[in-house]
Amino acid sequence: MAESDEQYDALGQTYERAKHIPTGRAEQATFxxxxxxxxxxxVLDVACGTGFYPRRxxxxxxARVVGVDSAAEMLAYANHVERKEPRGIEYHQxxxxxxPDLGRFDVVxxxxxxxxxxNPDSLDQxxxxxxxxxxxxxxxxxxxxxxxxxFDILAGPYGRYGYDVIRTGEATFRQPxxxxxxxxxxxxxxxxxxxxxxxETALSRAGLVDxxxxxxxxxxxxxxxxxxxxxxxxxSFAVFTARSN
Numbered sequence: 693m694a695e696s697d698e699q700y701d702a703l704g705q706t707y708e709r710a711k712h713i714p715t716g717r718a719e720q721a722t723f724x725x726x727x728x729x730x731x732x733x734x735v736l737d738v739a740c741g742t743g744f745y746p747r748r749x750x751x752x753x754x755a756r757v758v759g760v761d762s763a764a765e766m767l768a769y770a771n772h773v774e775r776k777e778p779r780g781i782e783y784h785q786x787x788x789x790x791x792p793d794l795g796r797f798d799v800v801x802x803x804x805x806x807x808x809x810x811n812p813d814s815l816d817q818x819x820x821x822x823x824x825x826x827x828x829x830x831x832x833x834x835x836x837x838x839x840x841x842x843f844d845i846l847a848g849p850y851g852r853y854g855y856d857v858i859r860t861g862e863a864t865f866r867q868p869x870x871x872x873x874x875x876x877x878x879x880x881x882x883x884x885x886x887x888x889x890x891x892e893t894a895l896s897r898a899g900l901v902d903x904x905x906x907x908x909x910x911x912x913x914x915x916x917x918x919x920x921x922x923x924x925x926x927x928s929f930a931v932f933t934a935r936s937n
Contacts, residue, residue, distance in 0.1 A: 713854025743770030
């Protein structure tokens with residue numbers, strides 16, 4: 693049975709509410725500030741989920757936006773929004789580990805994707821797949837779990853930002869965690885924190901240059917510096933940029 697508009701809107705509120713809690717707003721501010729000027733440019737967003745960022749890219753002036761995700765339910769909601777509010781976004785279902793050739797883009801983005809690589813070889817493959825979709829001189833922007841995270845902060849005072857992060861097992865090549873979104877109703881999902889240097893090394897091995905970590909950006913609001921102090925010390929996320937040759 694087809695989903696009704698009300699059912700789709702309820703799904704969207706569930707999927708996207710983490711973008712609007714304090715840490716989600718800091719994520720947005722940091723990620724969007726790391727992007728180049730999108731006016732007139734083409735953008736590929738891998739692991740696009742519900743299309744939250746692809747919609748932002750169009751609103752920022754991108755001429756062509758393509759979103760890719762492996763989850764049919766996420767893409768169903770993204771396409772639902774596209775039908776209701778057409779922006780000309782193309783969506784495709786594909787796994788980032790076996791990404792088909794979708795062409796070349798001025799900008800390629802991936803939010804929370806790379807942390808889910810199954811192993812270091814898979815991380816290299818994902819990075820190579822992203823890099824292969826860039827035009828010469830194009831820009832890659834990825835948002836990942838913070839490799840320098842202080843788990844005492846993430847499991848404690850970080851809760852004021854809308855979720856906490858609890859280690860759930862022994863660290864191997866990555867640290868498994870549970871991210872608990874402290875919203876109403878609360879929910880949790882698994883994630884993985886990789887060690888310092890892992891993402892930069894994978895991006896460099898993919899042939900990208902000028903690999904840099906972007907500064908953390910705090911939302912422009914009236915909550916004050918004291919409120920944001922723990923997030924500044926240990927954000928749950930990190931953003932890296934790189935450029936193709």
